[in-house]
Amino acid sequence: MSHSATLHHEEERTATGISTGKVAMWWFLASEVAIFGGLIMSYVVCRVAHPEWGEEAAHTISAAGAFNTIVLLTSSLFAVLAHSAATHGNMQKASNLLFATVGGGVVFLCVKAYEYHHEISEGFTPVSSLFWGFYFFMTGLHGVHVVAGMTALTWAALKARKNQAPWAVEYTGMYWHLVDVIWIFLFPLVYLAS
Amino acid sequence: MNAHDKKYIVIWAVLLVAMGVSIALGEFVGNTAVVVTIFVIAAVKAWLVVAEFMHLRYEAPWLKWVLGGALLAVVAFLGGVTPDVAFHWSVIPPKVETPADAAVAVVKPLEPGDAERGGKVYGTYCVGCHMADGKGNGGTTAADFIGDPSRLGKTDEELLTSIAEGKTGTIGTMPPWKGALSAQQRVDVLAYVRATFGAK
Structure with a gap:
């Protein structure tokens, strides 16, 4: 059996009409939605009960949050273009686009590190108040997901460079889009609603 | 493309x-x-x-x-x-001072602080950072009333201003409470803090 035949066989593995890997990804992403959804809803309920948190939220750097939103949206575009390239059999282009996606993650984390540094040096730490506890926990957990996504994307990009694992381009991209979607909600919650 | x-x-x-x-x-x-x-x-x-x-x-x-x-x-x-x-918030509803409240305050002077009522306020609003023992997790999440006698060594006026307007210091920022607590509740909670954590 040739190598590409093996790949083909892996791609077609299914019990439902949809490839099993994709179904598993959606189950996994649904569990992420439950984790972040519970956290975000807890924050929303507390935020509505504490109007005075607005004064604390005013200390977050809105311009940095907006810049990072642009970075994540653009890196998501690269990820979906990578999937499109892989679908058309252009694995080298897919690999390059996945590396560009990872680059977006690097920029995002640098900006986030600058924000944390600025906030902590102003005296706002995770234990300063419930608002700052939520802020650091929500953005920190999201940051961990960014690191995990970058790791998976790098692996998929290296595989794609060797014309392997075309499915990984799509699945790691899906994970990255979810990280983007979570940020779409975190941005107005911690930066805009002040 | x-x-x-x-x-x-x-x-x-x-x-x-x-x-x-x-x-x-x-x-x-x-x-x-x-x-x-x-x-x-x-x-x-x-x-x-x-x-x-x-x-x-x-x-x-x-x-x-x-x-x-x-x-x-x-x-x-x-x-x-x-x-x-x-339900939690209806027990001690968040109070926003309106001009009407201020007018009432002029007509009806504040009662002296009541430590018992203040205890309920403390247990709802303050305990999260200052903790039930008043030590603020060893002065890491909020001022330690017991370990640092200078905290409660201030005048009532100074402390009521800090409660109402909030304060940013070495530990971090205490939010302003004048929106959530009425003037009477702030006087009550100070009475509770002094009675419970102050020098005996």
Whole structure:
């Protein structure tokens, strides 16, 4: 059996009409939605009960949050273009686009590190108040997901460079889009609603 | 460039424009309708990413319900905790001072601080950072009333100003409480703090 035949066989593995890997990804992403959804809803309920948190939220750097939103949206575009390239059999282009996606993650984390540094040096730490506890926990957990996504994307990009694992381009991209979607909600919650 | 890629770029541009609209609206967050609009825009952006970038629009209906089930769980969670939080806040409702309250305050002078009533205020608003023992986790989350005698060595006037207006110091920031607590509640909670954690 040739190598590409093996790949083909892996791609077609299914019990439902949809490839099993994709179904598993959606189950996994649904569990992420439950984790972040519970956290975000807890924050929303507390935020509505504490109007005075607005004064604390005013200390977050809105311009940095907006810049990072642009970075994540653009890196998501690269990820979906990578999937499109892989679908058309252009694995080298897919690999390059996945590396560009990872680059977006690097920029995002640098900006986030600058924000944390600025906030902590102003005296706002995770234990300063419930608002700052939520802020650091929500953005920190999201940051961990960014690191995990970058790791998976790098692996998929290296595989794609060797014309392997075309499915990984799509699945790691899906994970990255979810990280983007979570940020779409975190941005107005911690930066805009002040 | 194929038609799919063009569509992805158009969607990306729409997402950026939507973000710009949210930021412009962010200048007016005092208004409830504006806040709701901002989150409706966030939901639309999220849907665009999920439907088009993650291709969920083109998947079988049952696969959509994997995500739908998680979203329903989140909604059920919100429905479950909201009554608890509403009940908690109705025990000591957040009080916002209006001009009418100020007028009443002029007519009706404040009663002397009542430590018993103040204890309820402390247990709701202050305990999260200052902790039940008044030590603020060893002075890491808030001022340690016991370990640092200078904290309660200040005058009532100074301490009432800190409670009302908030204070930023070496530990961090205490939020202002004049929005959530009435003048009477602030006097009461000071009486409780002095009676419970002050020098005996």
